[in-house]
Amino acid sequence: MPVSKLTPQEIVDSIGELPPMPTAISDVINACDDQDMTVGQLSQIVLKDQSLTANILKLANSAFYGHARRVTTVTEAVVLLGFSAIKSLAISSHTARLLNRSLPGYGLPAGQLWHQSMCVAFTARRIAVEVQLAPVEEAFVAGLLHDIGKVILSSHLEAAFNEVQQLAMDRQMPFHHIEAEILGFDHAELGARIAAKWSFPPELEEAIRCHHDPEQATLKPLLPHVVHLADSACMMLGQGIGSDGLAYEVCPSTLEALEFTPERMMELMDDIAPMLAADSFGIE
Template sequence: MKSSYSVITESLGNNSATALDFSIQRRRQEIIKRLEFLPPLPTAAQEVLSIVADDPKDIIRLEQTIRHDPAMTSQLLKVANCAAYAPRTAIDTVQRAIVYLGFSRVRNIALSLSIFGLFKSKKAMKGLKQEEFWTHAIATATVSRMLALERDEENTEVSFTAGLLHDIGRIAISACFPEEWADILKYAEEEDCPLLVAERRVGLSHSLIGAWLARNWGLPEIYVKTIATHHLPVKHHKATHMGALVQLADDICHKIDMGIFPAPGIQRPVLIAYLGLTEDLVDEIEKQLGELEEITKTITDVIEC
């Protein structure tokens, strides 16, 4: 297995002994050193991710995981009782939440609450509007899962998780590189350009840094590769189709005004064809997203409490 370090180093050139390469090497080491101060993945999130990988329908294990985390239990019940889900009677237990909302939805809500709760401090989210960021992440995750369902994929929850984590590197940059992040935001706003373009000007990449973080957390390789490749052209997705799927989901969310800053340009027809989907199918998915904004707002409100 490759080291966490290699996720960044392999994408920034070779290691020949020139003055320029030495400078690049020092920059890599600086990036890694700063990222090492990020917190570890919460135990509850690790357990939910383990359920996704081992047995995506293990109801008993999911219920126990949530019940053993009082904060997550409280947050989940707040979401389950929100107006968007409109329960006829109050949902007061994790078991009832699973019965009413469904196993997959509860698992995905729990994962969202756990991971985003890790970064809800103002310092970690400096320069990022929390509600917009979480809304985009949850929306991308939801659309990724919908696309995976249309492709009849075996484990659609992997797609949800990949979509949820795709921009996690931006939080890492804002927390560990505050000066560079301020420059990125300033340039993106002044030039009205995607953050991706502004990042390149300061020599950072939320995709590569997010991939490093995912590997450092010990996440499965599919998440590492998806995060690293979700802005690359289709020709780079030979290792996994998930990067292309999340890229399309990301673009759909920008189209329905659930994105952050201007969307990076993509070749949507190429992505759709690569994934074996159709334009009509994607249009139909977009029409089904009417309630998504209300649901994601409820989750983000709970996270920020």
């Protein structure tokens, strides 16, 4: 198979190719964390960047937030959604540029990873509310970034895509197991390193690293279970399957940890299915 394992240094070098957080988005994130920040002050910081303003308004009007009336100003968005949600939407605005790419190494056309990541983010937030895992926006961000490692790995898998896909099918193994076998690591591990590069909390790094194996988490054990369940539910509904959906199953430990019966899982999927179909998350 024409794929060689990368060294840890090569992994770090690959992560270095990713753009840093733009100043406008960093300013919004820092403002959201400032306990003395007012709604008016935060709104003014957001308004300094036209693209960020447009993206926050588009996402604030997503079916997932379910507001009866349309949100037309940043101030309305801040009041209705809260600082934590605005922070999540700012992060979403930045990652859209990365996740919107086509990923031939995973058989994903342009935009599909972005849509699937947003679906998982909103579903993870929905589950976090249900199981009372606070803060719920942490689940949103973990869901959003859970597959960001694929952005780096796609180019390394592209040359051997057909062989890797066939191997996963022949062995009936999840795609991330094949990644680890041929590369020495998987997209979840690399995604956690990207989260560290962007200075996200260790709990979020762990949630990304363990979203396929949530029982391995120790820092905030329920968070990766929430992301794993959200990812599984979205895949079952046909969102962003690609080659990574081959042989993908829900971990029994996740259903147990979150106290989700098969019936409760079906109720979740029934709830989110219309919203997944309705939204394109078309932000710039």
